Amino acid sequence: MSTLGPGEATELWLRWKRAHELVRAAVIAETTAASGVSEPELGVLVCLHESGGSLRQNALAATLGWDRTRLSHLLTRMADRGYVARDKVPNGVEVTLCPAGRRVIDMTLPTLETATRCHLLDRLGPDDAKTLKALIDRLLSSEEAAAETGTG
Amino acid sequence: MSTLGPGEATELWLRWKRAHELVRAAVIAETTAASGVSEPELGVLVCLHESGGSLRQNALAATLGWDRTRLSHLLTRMADRGYVARDKVPNGVEVTLCPAGRRVIDMTLPTLETATRCHLLDRLGPDDAKTLKALIDRLLSSEEAAAETGTG
DNA sequence: GGCCAAGTGTTGACATATCAACAGTCTACT
DNA sequence: AGTAGACTGTTGATATGTCAACACTTGGCC
Structure with a gap:
């Protein structure tokens, strides 16, 4: 149960792609x-x-x-x-x-x-950089776990 | 002045690309x-x-x-x-x-x-999702600002 | 030995992206 | 009018990525 309304995941997806x-x-x-x-x-x-x-x-x-x-x-x-x-x-x-x-x-x-x-880094605050690192780590580890169990 | 050591930005860059x-x-x-x-x-x-x-x-x-x-x-x-x-x-x-x-x-x-x-979202906690949104917003707005002033 | 299955890498046909050059259409200026 | 420059979109050559099919090796098994 997330705090996002309908279509918001898609919106986030598009913005993420664009930022990247x-x-x-x-x-x-x-x-x-x-x-x-x-x-x-x-x-x-x-x-x-x-x-x-x-x-x-x-x-x-x-x-x-x-x-x-x-x-x-x-x-x-x-x-x-x-x-x-x-x-x-x-x-x-x-x-x-x-x-x-x-x-x-x-x-x-x-x-x-x-x-x-x-x-990348200078456009975020130093704290945000750490946050980004944590997010990436979580994505990578969870994707790898999913790949191992065949969920991906 | 960030908290990152030498080569860490590159490391982060590679991991970010990979996660994406x-x-x-x-x-x-x-x-x-x-x-x-x-x-x-x-x-x-x-x-x-x-x-x-x-x-x-x-x-x-x-x-x-x-x-x-x-x-x-x-x-x-x-x-x-x-x-x-x-x-x-x-x-x-x-x-x-x-x-x-x-x-x-x-x-x-x-x-x-x-x-x-x-x-993407389910692999992050609900709080992380908000954080990610904020990071993306910051990147997008700062990139756009840079593009306007010709810094890009 | 002979066989099959999995793993590794290559090849060629095709799809897509990139680059430089072009053509058309406005706008401003003289 | 006439012309130069910016903006918009197209085209063709080339570079790169994707897909399916093929070759080669390895290891297990009868």
């Missing part, structure tokens, strides 16, 4: 200008970087929450440009960050950090 | 199953519906936060399928919801409402 899109567009504009790579590409590079430089393709897809196909196509393009390398290993493929990819990360992570603060 | 994606995927799966139209298409239909059934193409693009080109291509496909109609009016084009589009709206809005509650 606005922030996202602003952040991406900066990171793309700084790095020359698109948001999905940067996502792959960051993910590899945070995992120590290499990751199974399967794990990469799971971490990003992507389809195998999408990742495969994107990695093909990124490998062509020298950002990553693919090596066959037992039971899968290992994706590794190449020097060019590392360079992009080094150039872009500071920009991403700044842009996130500017377009 | 998880919820979005779950909601879209239901609405698409119920309506047969994709999320962007449904967005257009909802927007028209909330505006009384018709809207200038320009206003539609602004409301959705989209590029003109993207909307133009999408409307062409939707008009081909009979969801909307385009009429030339002084200084622009008016987009109108057609019967088929109305039918989709009627079938899908309840699903969207339910899915949003299920995958």
Whole structure:
């Protein structure tokens, strides 16, 4: 029993999408200008970087929450440009960050950090930032729980 | 001066994207199953519906936060399928919801409402829902203010 | 060995988004 | 009138994402 009237969930949904899109567009504009790579590409590079430089393709897809196909196509393009390398290993493929990819990360992570603060955190109060963090944690954990029990 | 350490904004950014994606995927799966139209298409239909059934193409693009080109291509496909109609009016084009589009709206809005509650609101407490609303409002208003002053 | 099922990744056809260039239509100014 | 500039929308080339079908490997089982 919530405090929302009819149609309010839909309204909230639309506003949430819009807020996310606005922030996202602003952040991406900066990171793309700084790095020359698109948001999905940067996502792959960051993910590899945070995992120590290499990751199974399967794990990469799971971490990003992507389809195998999408990742495969994107990695093909990124490998062509020298950002990553693919090596066959037992039971899968290992994706590794190449020097060019590392360079992009080094150039872009500071920009991403700044842009996130500017377009997301600084537009909220410090307390709101904590609140947002808590909300996100709750959503993530509950979604994961739902996925495990097959509710999603 | 926030309470976050180095890299934490980036971390928050990644988690936010992921949480949004998880919820979005779950909601879209239901609405698409119920309506047969994709999320962007449904967005257009909802927007028209909330505006009384018709809207200038320009206003539609602004409301959705989209590029003109993207909307133009999408409307062409939707008009081909009979969801909307385009009429030339002084200084622009008016987009109108057609019967088929109305039918989709009627079938899908309840699903969207339910899915949003299920995958977003019910995973937060009632208080969190209010908090989320407040956060979204703040982001939207501050982004709009930034856009007006050219800060974005 | 031979077989089947699950897991992993690729491929090609198709849908959709993005980008740059174009065309039309107002408005203001001379 | 005539022209320049802003606004609105379209078009076609290209990039990216999605879907279904295929190949390859692994492990269990008879």
